[in-house]
Amino acid sequence: MAKTKLSPVPPVAQETKHERFRRLAPKRMGFALKPLRRVGNLFSSGYEWTPEERDQMLTALRAEFDFIEHKSREKPSSDKPIFEFS
Numbered sequence: 713m714a715k716t717k718l719s720p721v722p723p724v725a726q727e728t729k730h731e732r733f734r735r736l737a738p739k740r741m742g743f744a745l746k747p748l749r750r751v752g753n754l755f756s757s758g759y760e761w762t763p764e765e766r767d768q769m770l771t772a773l774r775a776e777f778d779f780i781e782h783k784s785r786e787k788p789s790s791d792k793p794i795f796e797f798s
Contacts, residue, residue, distance in 0.1 A: 751773070754769075765797065768797055769795070772795040
């Protein structure tokens with residue numbers, strides 16, 4: 713029986729950093745945006761929250777976006793902690 717040749721798959725090790733970024737970014741953005749939409753759902757009429765709780769949540773989200781923006785400009789030394797109500 714003849715062996716079927718598979719089309720060659722370029723090794724990931726041969727990817728440039730930009731190619732790897734372009735391959736991974738859409739998937740990771742999808743993983744990031746879906747939970748953000750779920751957080752937004754907490755502000756629907758099916759839930760009750762205080763203005764202070766809302767402000768704490770939005771402040772934490774803004775801080776994370778600021779951290780991501782900073783990280784895109786230079787490499788930080790450590791990751792930020794996960795959100796908790798104060």
